[in-house]
Amino acid sequence: MDNTWHSIGRSFQEVLQTLYPLAETEQLFLFAVEDITGSTPSQYHRIKNEEATAAQAAAMQDILAQLQTGRPIQHIVGYAHFYGHIFEVSEDTLIPRPETEELVHLIQQDHRGKQAMNCIDIGTGSGCIPISLALCMPQHNYWAVDISPGALTVAKRNAQKHGTAIQFIQADILEWDLVFQAGQTFDIIVSNPPYITNDEKKEMHQNVLAFEPHSALFVEDSAPLLFYDYIADFAKAHLSPDGYLYFEINQYLGAETVELLSKKGFQQVKLYKDINGADRMIRASRL
Numbered sequence: 001m002d003n004t005w006h007s008i009g010r011s012f013q014e015v016l017q018t019l020y021p022l023a024e025t026e027q028l029f030l031f032a033v034e035d036i037t038g039s040t041p042s043q044y045h046r047i048k049n050e051e052a053t054a055a056q057a058a059a060m061q062d063i064l065a066q067l068q069t070g071r072p073i074q075h076i077v078g079y080a081h082f083y084g085h086i087f088e089v090s091e092d093t094l095i096p097r098p099e100t101e102e103l104v105h106l107i108q109q110d111h112r113g114k115q116a117m118n119c120i121d122i123g124t125g126s127g128c129i130p131i132s133l134a135l136c137m138p139q140h141n142y143w144a145v146d147i148s149p150g151a152l153t154v155a156k157r158n159a160q161k162h163g164t165a166i167q168f169i170q171a172d173i174l175e176w177d178l179v180f181q182a183g184q185t186f187d188i189i190v191s192n193p194p195y196i197t198n199d200e201k202k203e204m205h206q207n208v209l210a211f212e213p214h215s216a217l218f219v220e221d222s223a224p225l226l227f228y229d230y231i232a233d234f235a236k237a238h239l240s241p242d243g244y245l246y247f248e249i250n251q252y253l254g255a256e257t258v259e260l261l262s263k264k265g266f267q268q269v270k271l272y273k274d275i276n277g278a279d280r281m282i283r284a285s286r287l
């Protein structure tokens with residue numbers, strides 16, 4: 001029987017083709033191969049004609065069986081790639097997305113050459129944003145907030161693994177005035193808060209709806225900008241005079257989010273598109 005990786009990959013994609021687009025089945029297969037063999041997608045051509053061992057074939061079958069239930073591969077293997085690093089994830093955290101990498105890249109482009117600044121990430125999840133920033137800009141000081149104890153446990157392990165000093169705070173940002181002292185300021189405030197409305201659920205894949213934390217994803221249709229409103233108020237009280245506020249946003253509410261910040265008195269409110277051409281990030285300043 002042909003048990004080469006190429007043959008396994010063909011069968012793997014055939015099984016998943018009713019659940020995922022073809023391009024995604026290929027990505028899932030290459031992710032699984034990397035986890036099992038250590039060969040990255042760019043290295044796959046070196047092993048595709050090699051025979052898989054019995055243990056490797058069994059591991060691939062186990063991953064395939066779990067993928068058929070809709071479970072994300074990042075939860076199956078326990079980690080995700082983000083901004084050139086590996087982060088532990090769990091069902092308590094969002095799986096880091098490529099769009100969020102663009103947010104991190106924007107911030108580090110703006111501030112990598114500056115002297116020590118205070119940066120806080122609100123709704124940190126796995127900690128991928130502040131940890132990635134700390135790895136490329138270690139001169140700055142970092143805080144991270146999340147309401148979920150489970151998410152903070154994962155984030156703390158990620159920070160320790162990557163050797164970054166992050167101060168973690170368990171808090172509900174909707175009650176920020178009970179947590180942060182007057183006069184405590186930050187030069188960079190960043191957040192990728194919940195922003196998907198219930199109406200948008202029908203557009204989402206089952207592996208997101210069934211396995212990722214809804215509290216980190218969804219807002220009520222009646223208040224889609226709830227978290228942006230509260231975080232903007234937090235920024236009005238705690239952003240330094242020459243500081244910057246960064247958001248990842250709902251692509252369908254770009255104009256509305258810009259308007260909200262402008263009405264609150266923020267300046268230089270700029271909307272950025274992601275690699276797919278969707279409205280995805282906003283940067284604003286106090287001055």
